[in-house]
Amino acid sequence: MSKDLLVIGAGPGGYPAAFHAADRGMKVTLVDPEPNPGGVCLYRGCIPSKTFLNVAGFLHQTQQAAAWGVELEQPGINIEKLRAWKDSVVENLTKGLGQLVKQRGIEYICGRAVFKDGRHAVINVEGEAEREVAFQNAIIASGSVPSVVPGLPDSPRIIDSTGALDLADIPQRLLVIGGGYIGLELGQVYAALGAQVTVVEMTSGILPGVDRELARILKKRLDKQFAAVLTNTAVEQMTDTKKGMRVVFKGEHTGEELFDKVLVAVGRKPCTDGLGLENTKIKLTENGFIETDAQRRTAEQAVFAIGDVAGQPMLAHKATYEARVAVEVCLDRKTVYDPRAVPCVVFTDPEIAWCGLTQAEAEEQGRDVKVTTFPWAASGRALTLGRREGVTKLLFDPESGRLLGAGIAGHGAGELLAEAVLGIEMGAVADDLAWTIHAHPTLSETIMEAAAAFSGHPTHFMRPR
Numbered sequence: 001m002s003k004d005l006l007v008i009g010a011g012p013g014g015y016p017a018a019f020h021a022a023d024r025g026m027k028v029t030l031v032d033p034e035p036n037p038g039g040v041c042l043y044r045g046c047i048p049s050k051t052f053l054n055v056a057g058f059l060h061q062t063q064q065a066a067a068w069g070v071e072l073e074q075p076g077i078n079i080e081k082l083r084a085w086k087d088s089v090v091e092n093l094t095k096g097l098g099q100l101v102k103q104r105g106i107e108y109i110c111g112r113a114v115f116k117d118g119r120h121a122v123i124n125v126e127g128e129a130e131r132e133v134a135f136q137n138a139i140i141a142s143g144s145v146p147s148v149v150p151g152l153p154d155s156p157r158i159i160d161s162t163g164a165l166d167l168a169d170i171p172q173r174l175l176v177i178g179g180g181y182i183g184l185e186l187g188q189v190y191a192a193l194g195a196q197v198t199v200v201e202m203t204s205g206i207l208p209g210v211d212r213e214l215a216r217i218l219k220k221r222l223d224k225q226f227a228a229v230l231t232n233t234a235v236e237q238m239t240d241t242k243k244g245m246r247v248v249f250k251g252e253h254t255g256e257e258l259f260d261k262v263l264v265a266v267g268r269k270p271c272t273d274g275l276g277l278e279n280t281k282i283k284l285t286e287n288g289f290i291e292t293d294a295q296r297r298t299a300e301q302a303v304f305a306i307g308d309v310a311g312q313p314m315l316a317h318k319a320t321y322e323a324r325v326a327v328e329v330c331l332d333r334k335t336v337y338d339p340r341a342v343p344c345v346v347f348t349d350p351e352i353a354w355c356g357l358t359q360a361e362a363e364e365q366g367r368d369v370k371v372t373t374f375p376w377a378a379s380g381r382a383l384t385l386g387r388r389e390g391v392t393k394l395l396f397d398p399e400s401g402r403l404l405g406a407g408i409a410g411h412g413a414g415e416l417l418a419e420a421v422l423g424i425e426m427g428a429v430a431d432d433l434a435w436t437i438h439a440h441p442t443l444s445e446t447i448m449e450a451a452a453a454f455s456g457h458p459t460h461f462m463r464p465r
Helices: 014-022 039-044 046-068 079-103 161-166 181-191 212-224 316-330 359-365 382-385 415-427 430-434 445-455
Strands: 003-008 030-033 108-110 111-115 119-123 133-139 144-146 173-177 196-200 228-230 235-239 245-250 257-260 263-265 268-270 301-303 345-347 351-355 370-373 391-396 403-410
Touching: 003 014, 003 316, 014 030, 014 079, 014 316, 030 370, 030 391, 030 415, 039 046, 039 079, 046 079, 046 161, 046 445, 079 108, 108 403, 161 181, 161 263, 161 415, 161 430, 173 181, 173 245, 173 257, 181 196, 181 212, 181 263, 196 235, 212 228, 212 351, 212 403, 228 235, 245 263, 345 415, 351 415, 359 391, 359 403, 382 415, 391 430, 391 445, 403 415, 403 430, 403 445, 415 430
Parallel strands: 003 030, 003 133, 030 108, 133 301, 173 196, 173 263, 196 228
Antiparallel strands: 111 119, 119 133, 144 268, 235 245, 245 257, 345 351, 351 403, 370 391, 391 403
């Protein structure tokens, strides 16, 4: 069997690659262990977590309602129905992708592919004889898996992000190891559902690498929602006992505590095992990612790698973008992966979103930038929503006024970020944003006002001269 393109992995990198290639007239085989496309993002990541975060946000609103003059009874939570609703969302989306596979005439194989060499792969399907596929080009989009902390006890009390999204029960006391976006998002879900959540993070603050001004806004909310946020602290020992998991801490916070469950959320690692890469010329980086060039081509001329397996940032939308690049290269188009701004969003409440150059990166590079901010306490729309804690922050070249980066903390920050991403990609300057009419009252006005601050003329905020 010979194909124009073999795609290994049907997540947000793999299935867009297969779809784009099929739309371009290529004969495509798409291989994935799941019965339908979707990958970790759809089955065990982005979509399930955002489904639960939506519920957590609603529960938070019911707590806020009293301040608005609305008296509500304590909401009841039916875990089985909540889990079933999440499953229905996942099922609807994955089945929809399955239909698109058929409509595009793509051969979809529920199985695993292993490279035999740089032009051939063996596909294994449970209960069937293995078959060999010859391909003109192949794209590896095998994704990632949760990282494992060595030396932890073998106990059902210890779960990873996949186990947390199964929502088997709501522990009374939950420890989250890792103060990154996965741990904080899931921590907020469990806190909203009634768990006493403690987060332990080895570094000096939550969301390492994120702008500290933005992270502080989230930290204020977490200090109220969580039992504790322990920074500069590590887990020294864990022991499974009849009363719970006994955890000993070391660092800025010392002592021991009991927890009913422990969520390990210390990041993800690329999934390269079992692909038969040793049968090819493909090389791995020191961090275990597949090494690629700007076109996402590996050391094997006919094989490309995209998404989590190909390096940071490990984001679904970055994988989708890379998918189009790789397919266009397969079609001999002059294309490279060269975005000016990759949007990043932490879907906590409040959300944290950023793109382009950050203030910390500018300082590290010794680059002169002009930073403007607009506090949401001066936004009429933010106040009507009861969400005045946010801030919009923009970075400009001080000479040309060109937009270089953006960071937003607040309700719906992820949705607002798109304007800044487009502005960076199109080379917009401060006046382009400041002189674009934004609907009133909206949170998007905060971008306009922050841009107007470049020349010192925001309408609703007066900076000291």
